[in-house]
Amino acid sequence: MQQDGDRLRWGVLRRLEFIDFRLFWDGRFNRSDLAETFGISTQQASADIAQYEKIAPANLAYDRADKAYKRTVQFVPAFIGKTIERYLLQIVAVENRWMRHEDTWFEAIPPVEVVTLGRRSTDPTVLLRVLDAVRNRLEIDVEYASLTGSIRQSRTIAPHAIAHSAGRWYLRSWSREHNDFRDYNLSRINEVSEWRRSTVDPALDFEWIHKINLVIVPNPELSPERQAAIAAEYAMENGNLVRPCRLSLSFYLMTQHNLDVEPGKLKPEKQQIVLQNMEEVFQAKAAARQMSIEALARAKGNQG
Amino acid sequence: MQQDGDRLRWGVLRRLEFIDFRLFWDGRFNRSDLAETFGISTQQASADIAQYEKIAPANLAYDRADKAYKRTVQFVPAFIGKTIERYLLQIVAVENRWMRHEDTWFEAIPPVEVVTLGRRSTDPTVLLRVLDAVRNRLEIDVEYASLTGSIRQSRTIAPHAIAHSAGRWYLRSWSREHNDFRDYNLSRINEVSEWRRSTVDPALDFEWIHKINLVIVPNPELSPERQAAIAAEYAMENGNLVRPCRLSLSFYLMTQHNLDVEPGKLKPEKQQIVLQNMEEVFQAKAAARQMSIEALARAKGNQG
DNA sequence: ATATCGCGTCAAGTAATTGGACGCGATATC
DNA sequence: GATATCGCGTCCAATTACTTGACGCGATAT
Structure with missing residues (x-):
């Protein structure tokens, strides 16, 4: 299987993975599911299914009455691996509207309720500039939402790392105003305007x-x-x-x-x-x- | 671009998405990055890059000195969309060892620290059986880790939904022992043994x-x-x-x-x-x- | 000056995939 | 109980995607 896995093309491998995925989460799948998800013909889908069957014959059986392939009791994931937590996270992401249902492989999202208070999401452009600053050791001017939320303050910071805690994203940065290191809430940064090389050594952030x-x-x-x-x-x-x-x-x-x-x-x-x-x-x-x-x-x- | 997106094959689309992704997160990428990630030839990679350039010419420029394609300042994601939170979540997943670095498109994981106390992860087989029970309205016998952690108790439950809160997964179930509905901590379920049709209507769980x-x-x-x-x-x-x-x-x-x-x-x-x-x-x-x-x-x- | 590396491209060959056509069995319709 | 419908599997030739091999070009390293 390992050798097979290596010589299979990337696209084919993904499709076998999809079969594995659907068997795991839904217990069943269709030839047309495969064809529609990947935009391939039914013939190709049949070929893929045959290939999966060759690799893990005990995992599935076709149910003529239900017109679907079904998971057997002996099923053991052959492609998606042991860490299924990532897919659980996808469900959370969909529930929080961070991800679209269409971008996952779930047919029906399992009835999962996510208990959280949604917060404002991060602006891609801000994140992009901030990551650049971290990577290239830049000093940037940011517009930081003040505590009142109305007045916009400009700050000059040199960020060097990002942290995630309890749903919030923080930016660990040197601050020009205070000449020390502190945390900035990423969702309060509205805009990144200027950038230039930073002269501060992040190694001093003990x-x-x-x-x-x-x-x-x-x-x-x-x-x-x-x-x-x-x-x-x-x-x-x-x-x-x-x-x-x-x-x-x-x-x-x-x-x-x-x-x-x-x-x-x-x-x-x-x-x-x-x-x-x-x-x-x-x-x-x-x-x-x-x-x-x-x-x-x-x-x-x-x-x- | 929309029309182009529709007629492109699934695999090609993923590769263009990859280019977009790398430009966003790293600001740069190589022809060989593309070739290695998807197991394609350099020629094919060149063709893909040319295609991306046709669709979003202003997004990238080849830097001969650096031997890499680089993001321009005008860059606007053309494929990965506006919700980049999903990728931030991937970073969290990698940090928590729920996902392997190789299974993401990140070259270097940005310096992100994840502040959490890792808990025991969920057993795939347990999750699989539990999802089946929810979907097919089954009553199952589970081995539930008792409070002492040593003695294993058997419980008969009929789960009908899953919930996620603060890193914990819960199973909303009817309990045969108590004849009422309650929550079970998913990570405390060690094994699912028997299953049969449930006679309890989950609509009674007010x-x-x-x-x-x-x-x-x-x-x-x-x-x-x-x-x-x-x-x-x-x-x-x-x-x-x-x-x-x-x-x-x-x-x-x-x-x-x-x-x-x-x-x-x-x-x-x-x-x-x-x-x-x-x-x-x-x-x-x-x-x-x-x-x-x-x-x-x-x-x-x-x-x- | 010369080697090396990553890029782009041309041409010919191979593998993946499609479109069309046919048969088979299970369910639904009248 | 005949008939239509649907999803499956499979055979075929045609098409597209991708590979292998070979060559040139410019920037950096030795």
């Missing part, structure tokens, strides 16, 4: 570069059974989860899971996990921040 | 079917500026956001955003939005639950 191990344990106020379940869900070893994390991002992770709330304020169910080394994280973050500010000031001094 | 409008406003304890910014971020109209939501899912949405925490317990920054009609939601949910339980009991009485 809050970004330095990582710390977050030591996470189930909330001890929960019953032992519940704690064990949570340990299993997060695949904890020895009762704790050690998650390396950039210092500047640690707060987002903490916010996401209510790790930054003092114990006792929330019901334990709302705070299923807690952070053991919070103090250490706080101190490390503050120290790194200080280091960056001083290094940037020194660099500016040398330059001017 | 907590699922009935929707309620969640009325969400910025936390009034925040400064007016901050409130305005949050209103903008969530695209609120008249200062509030009305989000229709299935009753059974309303709690997940509330949990995600700390809407279910009494005011004053958390710092306002950790509770940027609040729910105005919490009492109404609670009552509606309880009423629907009661209705379901009674309807199910009646149905059982008629049956037995």
Whole structure:
């Protein structure tokens, strides 16, 4: 199968993958499904099906009554692989209108409800300019939606990385106004106007570069059974989860899971996990921040 | 271009899309990139590039010095469309190891950090059986990881929908043990053994079917500026956001955003939005639950 | 100066795909 | 219970997509 996979043309491979996909998700497919999805003739579709049958004969059987190929109980995906999470994500993307149903291979989107509050989506042009700036070490002028939302402020930033947390996209950047590194909410950037080479070394962003191990344990106020379940869900070893994390991002992770709330304020169910080394994280973050500010000031001094 | 798009073969269209993609994300691409990604000859790749140039001549220019095609400033995506969020999601998927880098079109994954605590991923076979059960109205026996994580419990459920919230997947199901509808965490289902036709009508799951409008406003304890910014971020109209939501899912949405925490317990920054009609939601949910339980009991009485 | 690399292109050959035609079996229609 | 319909499979010649091989061109590296 591996050899077969290598010598098959890219297009044919995709079509076999499609067969695999539909068998997995719908349990059935038609010759015409294949023909319509890829814009090929029925003859070619028949040939493709025959080829799939040669590779994985036990996976499907034609049901004359239903006029469709159906998945057998022995079915094992031969092409789409073991990580099906990506397709689940497609469903989420369709529900959020990030992706069109036609751009997926789903015939019927499974009855999946996505529980989220939709936010404004990112402007492609902004994203494009921002990515360029990151890649080519540029300093850019951006129009940043002020807190009031009405007045538009111009900022000069030199972004060097992007981060994603809880549905929000952040831009890690040096700020000319403050001469330090901070996070900008990508969806609040409306326009990128000018760009020029940046003179700031992103290696000075110690809050970004330095990582710390977050030591996470189930909330001890929960019953032992519940704690064990949570340990299993997060695949904890020895009762704790050690998650390396950039210092500047640690707060987002903490916010996401209510790790930054003092114990006792929330019901334990709302705070299923807690952070053991919070103090250490706080101190490390503050120290790194200080280091960056001083290094940037020194660099500016040398330059001017 | 539309006509061109229709008459182009599926494979060619994908390759033009690839050119568009690379121009967007990397700002550049090679003939050999195209050839290697799709397993075609360099000649064919040249032909494809020529075709793309015919369709969108202003989008790219060959840079002899760099030996690469480069994006021009006038670049406007001609194939990949306006919703680029789907590709951002791919990056998240790669970072979370749900997807392989090779299965995307990214040459270099942009320096994106994904802030999340990875959870155990879903077993494809379980997902497959569960989807079948939903689609064909089956009752299935599942092995559900008990709270202790060690003892395995068998449950008989008839699932009828799937929900996704904050990285977790839930299965909305009727439960034989309790004769009511409840949620099962998909990642805690280890195995699906037997299946048979279900006799329970999912239309009786009123907590699922009935929707309620969640009325969400910025936390009034925040400064007016901050409130305005949050209103903008969530695209609120008249200062509030009305989000229709299935009753059974309303709690997940509330949990995600700390809407279910009494005011004053958390710092306002950790509770940027609040729910105005919490009492109404609670009552509606309880009423629907009661209705379901009674309807199910009646149905059982008629049956037995 | 010379080698190397990526590009473009011409020409001939091969593989993929189409269009047309036919038969087969299961369901729906009257 | 005859008849139409639909989706499938398959044979054929014709067409299109793609490959293999060969050559020249310009920019960079040695």
